[in-house]
Amino acid sequence: MTIYEFITDNEKTIRLSFFIGTLAIMALWEIIAPKRALTVSKALRWTNNLGLVFFNSFIVRLLFPAAAVGVAAFASEHGWGLLNYYSIPFALSVVISIIAMDFIIYLQHVLVHAVPVLWRLHRVHHADLDYDVTTGARFHTIEIILSMLIKFATIVVLGPPVVAVIIFEVALNAMAMFNHGNVGLPKALDKIFRWFIVTPDMHRVHHSVEDDETNSNFGFNLTWWDRLFGTYRDQPRGGHQGMKIGIHKFTDVKQTNWITGMLAMPFMGKMSGYVINRREWNGKAEDEK
Numbered sequence: 001m002t003i004y005e006f007i008t009d010n011e012k013t014i015r016l017s018f019f020i021g022t023l024a025i026m027a028l029w030e031i032i033a034p035k036r037a038l039t040v041s042k043a044l045r046w047t048n049n050l051g052l053v054f055f056n057s058f059i060v061r062l063l064f065p066a067a068a069v070g071v072a073a074f075a076s077e078h079g080w081g082l083l084n085y086y087s088i089p090f091a092l093s094v095v096i097s098i099i100a101m102d103f104i105i106y107l108q109h110v111l112v113h114a115v116p117v118l119w120r121l122h123r124v125h126h127a128d129l130d131y132d133v134t135t136g137a138r139f140h141t142i143e144i145i146l147s148m149l150i151k152f153a154t155i156v157v158l159g160p161p162v163v164a165v166i167i168f169e170v171a172l173n174a175m176a177m178f179n180h181g182n183v184g185l186p187k188a189l190d191k192i193f194r195w196f197i198v199t200p201d202m203h204r205v206h207h208s209v210e211d212d213e214t215n216s217n218f219g220f221n222l223t224w225w226d227r228l229f230g231t232y233r234d235q236p237r238g239g240h241q242g243m244k245i246g247i248h249k250f251t252d253v254k255q256t257n258w259i260t261g262m263l264a265m266p267f268m269g270k271m272s273g274y275v276i277n278r279r280e281w282n283g284k285a286e287d288e289k
Helices: 003-009 011-032 042-061 067-077 091-112 115-126 131-136 143-158 162-179 187-193 202-207 224-228 259-267
Strands: none
Touching: 011 131, 011 162, 042 131, 042 143, 042 259, 067 143, 091 115, 091 143, 091 162, 091 224, 115 143, 115 259, 131 162, 162 202, 187 224
């Protein structure tokens, strides 16, 4: 059996193993060397954040049994997508696919900060009052569904190899948990890593309550897009210990950290600040309930 066959035949097991493994490693790291003191009970946050993750997984499996890997296999069998129209070395095709899909994730992330109705969904991710490994996986169910549809469209247009989609999915999940970790790397190492991948200190800036900091550092995997498109921000104004996590006025734990509040959040109140095209540079923009 080749490595390709092993990966494609054991896709679900590989993805689950990496999810559990990364979660366990980051959770242990956060206990041994936390970057910031937590303000909300970890038991409460983990129960509800992970509860939302499992609920979302159930809904996605119900709506999209084949998932992204199934779409990639279907597209490959029917010769759909740009990479299936040209004779490209397999290894190069995999690399191009992973980079291209990462770019789409970056654009999608900018989009959910730019369109008010999409920001309503995405603010569930930002409203977490603390920042740790589970924050990286808490998204509103509707946003997860829209994300899957965008991913399917990308796969159909691009035509990536199945193994590239599996690698990308594993990397995306693992990196989302890593760069949302309540941890920090040594400054010298962090500086080196930032030229290639998103570090916890880099992405933590994106979860600041200040609107101009929230609308920066959109990358999940590669840092190139933020640097290329001018959305990179090195550090938060208040420092990592002094910065406040979350969204202005979303301070009620029942709304921000209970699963019922998270699911209802997009449908509550009026929209004001934080959306890119409504940002205020004095840092005082607020998202009203």
